[in-house]
Amino acid sequence: MLDLVKPFQAILPEIVVPARKLPFYDKIAYTVGIAITFFIMAGIPLYGAHASTSDPYSFTRAISASSHGTLMELGVGPMVTSGIIFQILGGFQALNVNFDIRADRELFQSGQKIFALLLTFFHAIFLVFFAQTYGTISTDSAVSELSLGAAVLIVAQLTAAGLVLILLGEIVDKGYSFGSGSGLFTALSVSQNFMWQNLALLKVHQEFVGSIPALLMGLWKNGLFNFGGSYRYVIENSFFRQNLPNLLQLYMSVAVFMLTIYLNTFRVDIPIKSSRVRSLATAFPVKLLYTGSMCLFLLSAFSQNVLIYSQSLYVQFPDNLMVQVLGSWGADGSPVGGIAYYISPNNFGYDVIKMVLYSVYTIVGCTLFSKYWAEISGSAPKDVAKQFQAQSIVIVGQRAQSAPRELAKVIPVAAAVGGAVVGAIVAFCDIFGGLGASAAPMIVAVTSMNNYFEILAQEGDIAQMGKAFGM
Template identity: 30%
Template sequence: MGVFFNVIRPIVSLIPTINEPTKKIGFKEKMMWTGITLLVFLVCSQIPLIGTDIVGNDPFYWMRLVMASNRGTLMELGISPIVTASMVMQLLQGAKIISVDMDNQEESELFEASQKLFGLLMTLGQGIAYIMSGMYGDPSELGFFNCCLILLQLFVAGLIVLLLDELLSNGYGFGSAISLFIATNICESIVWSAFSPLTTNAGTGSQFEGSIINFFHLLITRPDKLGALYDAFFRTEAGNLSNLIATIVVFLTVMYFQGFKVDIPLSSKQGRVESQNYSIRLFYTSNMPIILHSALTSNIFIISQLLFKRFPTNFLINLFGSWSVVSSRGQMYPVGGLCYYLTAPNSIFELVQNPIHGVISIGLTVFMCTIFSREWIKVSGSSSADVKKQLADQRVSIRGFRDGESSVYLLDKYIPIAASFGGMCISLLSVGADLLGAVGSGTGILLAATTISEYANTFQKEWKREMGADFAF
């Protein structure tokens, strides 16, 4: 066992953990625990942080939907620490910097515990950075006690997120808490954009923020019906029907692509007669490439903003990223440096207006998601060799391939291609949604759509198992 595990063993033993269930968890019980997990997240997203003095605009508003974050609440940091910790640890393992034998139960458990430890350290680090940057008011005016109180609240909330994710991952519920929280946050944003009863006034009269409510309101109250239709579909002060339609189109497109798959026929070594297939879907790595891309760019943007705020004239800092308020909402956007080219255009008009920036940023997004997707299968237990082992553990083999090496060769023909091409497609869909002006950003819509589709498939599989199916993939 390596030095790394010997060092962290006494530390990780102090971290609260949720043990795997000792009995089979039924469908209804899993539904209950998934619902409780979602309820805890929603409640924490509404409980304000005590001791803060939040003023001014939100410098990180662009990352909140994707990171399941809500400003000024216990969910201030969202899933950012846990995703960042997981990404770093998996990359360290994949690069062989940390040697882990996943077949060794003790090393596997220690590795998972080390991810939790690093997630808590990331929570502390991000919390301190937020406090020192003045996100909750001037630290000198807040006082040492309030700063410690805010940090404690953020740390406890981060621990809650870790435990909720572990609860679902250990089989008490469905799917992953990370994906569930992201999808919930984005769906909430879409519903609010469509049906918000709040009003706004941009100089053309009072209008509802909700695009659907505003559509009927304008048609009823305005004598100029064509002008009312134009405002309902193309207003820029708040969400419009064009954004909502684009969101629906992206959802349907993702659902359509989710059906692209290759079915490999299986046969049971125990003589079962059921016809089963192992499906390799186009989105083989699901939404992980876009989550990893979002986590990486979000952390880069956070660091860049903090540095730029402190050293706005430093050449190297500006090379890393320079920021300016360039929107009517007073929010900061990158206008130069690496961060500028990591930001995809928000509309077709922006792409046409600055094609060089658009092509470079889109190219970087596609490249990063493709690489993340390709490498993720190596560190997440979904490579061809891992799938062969899983099938062997289920006492199932690929029909016509009794030899393990031959079955790996067959899987190698599909899995790496599905991972790479799927990562590329999912990044292009994300960028396309941004260009169309979908509500909640293209990345957010994509994550919500893939998560909903996965949950639908998971419910179907679990229901079949509950009804007595022997095995399913």
């Protein structure tokens, strides 16, 4: 299958791996440049589009690093989906690739990049022509909101932006920055959303969007700073106001932040030592959050794909029974029935059935994705045992041949339980805290920061980071 990629390698844009390890400050410069480019693209609206105020994909925006009605409409969704599919195919040896051979690795990466670009193109077509997200397309000029030329232009903009994002991600992945491209974009998106929800000074219906400015303005108007006035309404509105960020969501986000940091400390230490030289035993840590937030990336990408195709099919075939089972959509562009309704954390109200089904979907989905990602991503017990063998490491008190069996007692359990815990936190916050208090973006942000610190520690850049910040 990968042989089909070879003819395109010559014309496919590619980022060259740096000849040497870049200094810390050079990586900082690249990271800042990438972040600025990302924020600019996330702020440029699609030319010719009539974006609606309704956004059925709002709950995936932070994790997918996407922004409604802008060049970043699709975000890292196609990149993550492509990575998942190729990782699964490679893990189950459906692709004939040897990762120890450089040519095979480059071919695999080129195929993943091409597939991500194709997914971007097809997602753009579905959103524009099938779901008609940016305006109705019709042969009747009295009904049509979007001309064919404008529709084609929007698809071209989304595809070009997707290619730029793929190349920016490749710059990060090739060692010019820290961590992974998708992780960096998601961390930037989560940080931006958090700042916007709590500090934005934009006014909507005479209220500040940001929860903290809204509280301060309410206190000022009610005369509390002059030791008078009634504050009960101000406090209640600040904590429970609808359709705008509130303080309850802020406090829940902070609680999730602290809880995730605490959960990152849970681990099982497996004692190991070198079989070559006599040395003291050290520990191989298996964390509770063994796969980090990857299960949320996978679940978000899966949900986003289901919603895109469900909405696209329903607009074209609203009376088809199978399409209605996949999802029914209201006039405001939000799911009102079917699978799409039950997997999106919107409009719970008092719908107990949706609460239960959404909780089951989130918890089971995170559990399965976390468990199977550990198996196909090179983190399975047999893969870790091979790394031990290559480095002449043995588990204390065990023979080298028993390493896979001993690791299998811990790693799958940690992956599954960690995924279930993450899913339970996300489901609880989505149901009882409102969409703005979704725990998923905050968990992703914390695990991404933790990964960055681990990378900096491994590369010996912690001291330089301290000097950069005057510490």
